Amino acid sequence: MSSIDASAAIADSDATKRRVNIAPRAAVLWALIIVFCVVPFALVLAISFGQKIEGAGWEWGFTFANYTRFFVGADYPETTTFLYLNRLYYSLQYAVIAAILAVITAFPFTYLMTRLSRAAQSRWLVFLLATMSLSEVFIVMGWDILLSNRSGLPMVLRETGMTQLLKDIGWFDQLREWGLANPRDVKFKTSSVATVLTMSYLVWPYAVILLYPALSRLDQSMVEAARTMGAGPWTVIRTVVLPSVRMPLIGTLFLLFVFLLGTYVAITVFADPSKQTLAISVYESVRGSTLNAPFGAAQAIILLITGGICLALGQMLVNRSGAQA
Amino acid sequence: MADLVLNGVRKDYGKVRAVEGVDLTFANGELTALLGPSGCGKTTLLRMIAGLEDPSGGQIRLGNEDLTQTPAHKRKFGMVFQNFALFPHLNVRENVCYSLTIDGVPKAQAYEKAAELLDLVQLGAFADRRIGALSGGQRQRVAIARALAQEPEIFLLDEPMSALDANLREAMQVELRLLQQRLGITTIVVTHDQREAMTMADKIVVMSNGRVEQFGPPQNIYHKPENAFVADFIGRANFFDAVIDGGKITSAGLTLETDPLNFKAGSPVRVAIRPEKTMLDGDLPTGNRVPAEVTFVRDVGPVRDLHLSTPLGPVIVEYAIGEGARTFVVGEKCEVHFPPNALYVYPGTEARKAA
Amino acid sequence: MLGRIYMSLAALVVLLPIVVVSAAALNGGRSMLFPPKDPTFVRFAEFFLEEPVWRTAIMNSVLIAVGSAALAVLIAWPLAYGLWREQTKASQILAGLGAMPFALPPIVFGVGLGFFWGFGGGLGQIWSGIISHAILFLALPLVTISIGLQSIDRAHLDAAATMGATERIAFRTIILPQMMPYTASGFFFALVLSFNEFIVMFFVSSSAYTTVTLQIFNSLRNGFTPTMAVGAITFIGVSVAVFSLVARFGDLPRLMGADQSKT
Numbered sequence: 001m002s003s004i005d006a007s008a009a010i011a012d013s014d015a016t017k018r019r020v021n022i023a024p025r026a027a028v029l030w031a032l033i034i035v036f037c038v039v040p041f042a043l044v045l046a047i048s049f050g051q052k053i054e055g056a057g058w059e060w061g062f063t064f065a066n067y068t069r070f071f072v073g074a075d076y077p078e079t080t081t082f083l084y085l086n087r088l089y090y091s092l093q094y095a096v097i098a099a100i101l102a103v104i105t106a107f108p109f110t111y112l113m114t115r116l117s118r119a120a121q122s123r124w125l126v127f128l129l130a131t132m133s134l135s136e137v138f139i140v141m142g143w144d145i146l147l148s149n150r151s152g153l154p155m156v157l158r159e160t161g162m163t164q165l166l167k168d169i170g171w172f173d174q175l176r177e178w179g180l181a182n183p184r185d186v187k188f189k190t191s192s193v194a195t196v197l198t199m200s201y202l203v204w205p206y207a208v209i210l211l212y213p214a215l216s217r218l219d220q221s222m223v224e225a226a227r228t229m230g231a232g233p234w235t236v237i238r239t240v241v242l243p244s245v246r247m248p249l250i251g252t253l254f255l256l257f258v259f260l261l262g263t264y265v266a267i268t269v270f271a272d273p274s275k276q277t278l279a280i281s282v283y284e285s286v287r288g289s290t291l292n293a294p295f296g297a298a299q300a301i302i303l304l305i306t307g308g309i310c311l312a313l314g315q316m317l318v319n320r321s322g323a324q325a
Numbered sequence: 326m327a328d329l330v331l332n333g334v335r336k337d338y339g340k341v342r343a344v345e346g347v348d349l350t351f352a353n354g355e356l357t358a359l360l361g362p363s364g365c366g367k368t369t370l371l372r373m374i375a376g377l378e379d380p381s382g383g384q385i386r387l388g389n390e391d392l393t394q395t396p397a398h399k400r401k402f403g404m405v406f407q408n409f410a411l412f413p414h415l416n417v418r419e420n421v422c423y424s425l426t427i428d429g430v431p432k433a434q435a436y437e438k439a440a441e442l443l444d445l446v447q448l449g450a451f452a453d454r455r456i457g458a459l460s461g462g463q464r465q466r467v468a469i470a471r472a473l474a475q476e477p478e479i480f481l482l483d484e485p486m487s488a489l490d491a492n493l494r495e496a497m498q499v500e501l502r503l504l505q506q507r508l509g510i511t512t513i514v515v516t517h518d519q520r521e522a523m524t525m526a527d528k529i530v531v532m533s534n535g536r537v538e539q540f541g542p543p544q545n546i547y548h549k550p551e552n553a554f555v556a557d558f559i560g561r562a563n564f565f566d567a568v569i570d571g572g573k574i575t576s577a578g579l580t581l582e583t584d585p586l587n588f589k590a591g592s593p594v595r596v597a598i599r600p601e602k603t604m605l606d607g608d609l610p611t612g613n614r615v616p617a618e619v620t621f622v623r624d625v626g627p628v629r630d631l632h633l634s635t636p637l638g639p640v641i642v643e644y645a646i647g648e649g650a651r652t653f654v655v656g657e658k659c660e661v662h663f664p665p666n667a668l669y670v671y672p673g674t675e676a677r678k679a680a
Numbered sequence: 681m682l683g684r685i686y687m688s689l690a691a692l693v694v695l696l697p698i699v700v701v702s703a704a705a706l707n708g709g710r711s712m713l714f715p716p717k718d719p720t721f722v723r724f725a726e727f728f729l730e731e732p733v734w735r736t737a738i739m740n741s742v743l744i745a746v747g748s749a750a751l752a753v754l755i756a757w758p759l760a761y762g763l764w765r766e767q768t769k770a771s772q773i774l775a776g777l778g779a780m781p782f783a784l785p786p787i788v789f790g791v792g793l794g795f796f797w798g799f800g801g802g803l804g805q806i807w808s809g810i811i812s813h814a815i816l817f818l819a820l821p822l823v824t825i826s827i828g829l830q831s832i833d834r835a836h837l838d839a840a841a842t843m844g845a846t847e848r849i850a851f852r853t854i855i856l857p858q859m860m861p862y863t864a865s866g867f868f869f870a871l872v873l874s875f876n877e878f879i880v881m882f883f884v885s886s887s888a889y890t891t892v893t894l895q896i897f898n899s900l901r902n903g904f905t906p907t908m909a910v911g912a913i914t915f916i917g918v919s920v921a922v923f924s925l926v927a928r929f930g931d932l933p934r935l936m937g938a939d940q941s942k943t
Binding site: 034121 | 683684686690691694697700701705755758759762774777778780781783784785786787788791792793794795799811815818869872873875876877879880882883893900907912915916919920923924926932933936937938
């Protein structure tokens with residue numbers, strides 16, 4: 001027995017020795033991650049309680065003035081404005097619609113892609129990854145050309161006589177009501193439609209990439225079983241495929257949504273100035289014309305919290321439906 | 326070379342005891358099979374011998390050298406893994422050379438050794454192949470050659486045949502046994518296949534629930550199972566419950582003779598008999614006859630299995646199909662004889678636990 | 681059939697703006713027209729050779745992309761290895777924190793880094809840009825290396841141990857060689873995304889230097905020029921080339937999370 005005890009003691013001292021060896025490396029890693037991944041966010045939070053100094057930047061402080069200003073305006077209670085809440089509203093609106101649009105269109109595409117051979121999937125993935133990594137700047141540039149009044153789609157419509165046709169059958173007035181036409185021509189700049197479409201385009205490859213694992217792991221024999229029981233392709237998708245990927249579907253939706261909350265370039269180019277988002281005013285406060293870093297930080301924090309709440313909500317939804325399944 | 330001795334070796338995972346106090350001596354140059362159903366602790370025991378798991382207690386010795394705290398890379402017992410664990414990023418030769426390469430053996434010398442080993446396993450022409458280009462049987466040979474490259478004192482194999490096709494297994498079993506005998510290396514093979522164990526082993530360790538149930542030469546294990554578990558796990562056996570009555574046993578109103586027993590009168594026992602040791606048809610010896618009715622006939626090539634319904638419960642009888650063999654039909658009444666020396670009698674309570 | 685049409689249509693829409701941008705680069709004049717007028721390759725020469733603004737922007741982009749991708753891989757390795765090796769709560773939290781900047785809206789991280797480097801004295805420096813992108817894209821090599829490590833058969837490590845390999849030797853001879861494709865994939869993912877990243881670099885560079893994306897954004901306000909489109913083509917070309925390489929030498933479907941058994 002005594003020899004066992006002694007050997008156990010040796011093992012213990014070995015373990016402590018190993019821990020001592022690992023500890024400095026782990027400490028360096030922790031320090032690195034906290035300094036670079038956590039501190040920047042913490043700084044934004046800390047500065048959001050600071051104050052602007054006229055003409056000289058800002059100073060530390062502990063005031064909720066920036067948050068008050070966000071929700072009810074700077075001159076509250078004399079006057080109340082909801083300008084920034086309005087911007088948050090547009091942030092949410094664009095992001096929600098664009099995310100849903102992307103997921104709805106990406107889902108069938110991804111499903112079809114996973115049915116292809118491995119080599120074909122590989123080629124599609126290269127294509128998608130390449131477009132996914134393309135900067136927002138390029139994509140906006142491309143759509144800007146495509147939708148610009150002089151050389152894009154409006155011109156095509158005008159030259160082909162479609163614009164005239166629309167006018168003749170009376171749909172043109174409808175387009176004007178939607179903000180998609182000026183008195184003479186169809187126009188997309190600036191319009192919510194163009195904004196949402198571009199944003200949706202931005203995240204579309206992400207949507208495919210995020211849906212891909214779940215759909216490619218879908219047990220094909222399940223689909224075949226449903227087929228043998230008389231389910232047509234659409235019934236199969238509705239009753240077998242969709243329910244079994246519900247969780248990743250919701251998860252993808254929320255991830256895209258949070259990502260889209262921060263869209264910047266597409267909004268500056270395509271959104272009407274009166275319908276701009278929080279991301280724009282964050283930029284304007286921190287780097288742009290208004291220069292009020294603490295207020296910009298407060299807006300960023302609100303954006304972050306909104307995103308956080310939505311992610312948590314999504315997680316909850318996913319968990320709940322997971323528990324039901 | 327010395328014997329490998331396990332002394333009270335045990336392994337706990339939290340509260341679960343995977344291996345309990347195992348005492349075994351693996352004699353120098355012998356091949357021992359660790360045989361048992363899955364989850365019986367045989368692989369854990371092998372991994373403790375290799376140094377891949379730390380025993381929770383006990384001692385592992387090679388001769389006089391205590392290896393209990395020696396890490397796997399210092400023991401250097403060659404081991405063949407279940408799926409062979411060949412390194413996919415190295416070719417056949419580099420796999421075989423691995424232990425020599427990391428020891429800093431000069432390349433030329435290591436390659437020479439690899440060539441020699443690959444010849445030994447008849448893969449001399451495959452040295453430059455990638456692992457992915459090999460068949461299951463070839464992979465196994467590479468794994469064996471690789472484990473032998475370091476000239477280990479002990480050679481360990483964890484279910485070496487499980488990744489092979491059924492028809493390849495028996496051939497490889499014979500080949501492995503011949504190789505082991507040629508090299509005279511102390512070898513331990515983990516397996517759940519009794520034919521495999523019996524084909525290759527000098528000694529068999531039957532394990533269940535982390536315990537050693539029996540340790541001995543294959544024929545002993547088969548013909549003299551020490552407990553109901555071994556009787557059941559090795560070969561086939563019919564079981565029935567009985568009570569000791571003087572020098573005999575009684576069950577369902579029948580009295581059967583057995584070899585001399587060491588049980589108190591009236592104690593419950595569990596009795597086993599192997600299907601091929603029963604007798605049917607022809608001139609049965611007197612006594613130990615049990616009335617039976619045929620319920621199912623199963624022809625399996627050289628022998629015929631008859632399922633019988635008897636007062637003792639269902640009994641399977643193996644009946645050789647030879648010249649003049651009788652045919653039986655379902656529903657037919659007959660008598661079956663249990664030779665006294667073929668009845669294995671075990672204590673009742675323990676028997677029930679094992680069954 | 682319907683499926684094939686849908687896929688082609690989707691691909692067409694995805695390609696549309698890219699094609700337009702590429703074609704616009706061929707414009708002979710100074711304005712962005714589609715279809716291009718007086719097609720010419722002069723813009724390419726302008727972009728790569730003649731205009732110093734673009735040339736320094738390219739240099740900066742390349743420097744930051746390569747530097748940050750390498751740095752991200754270096755930080756991701758111990759994180760992923762710790763996660764795989766120990767599987768403790770602490771290592772999970774650490775990896776989660778490391779992936780956080782990538783998961784949250786980049787504009788917030790950009791604002792935070794703007795402040796951070798303002799205090800740290802790195803604002804407007806290339807090296808701070810490199811570190812910023814390394815942290816932002818840390819999640820990518822972290823994920824690819826983790827996926828790779830999961831494919832390591834622990835029996836391989838046991839086998840190495842029975843042949844005399846210490847943990848250090850096993851790492852060098854078994855894990856590292858098998859992880860090269862995954863490490864490279866992570867590196868290239870980070871590289872390409874850094875190359876294209878805009879908003880974080882926008883805050884961190886503080887207008888002290890430009891990258892190609894920043895330069896394009898600056899010109900975007902002053903109206904497009906075909907030269908910018910050349911930049912876009914360059915980027916698309918680099919992306920396609922890099923991901924094709926990843927697909928060629930690594931298992932792209934598996935990296936993207938496909939079921940392994942379907943080969």
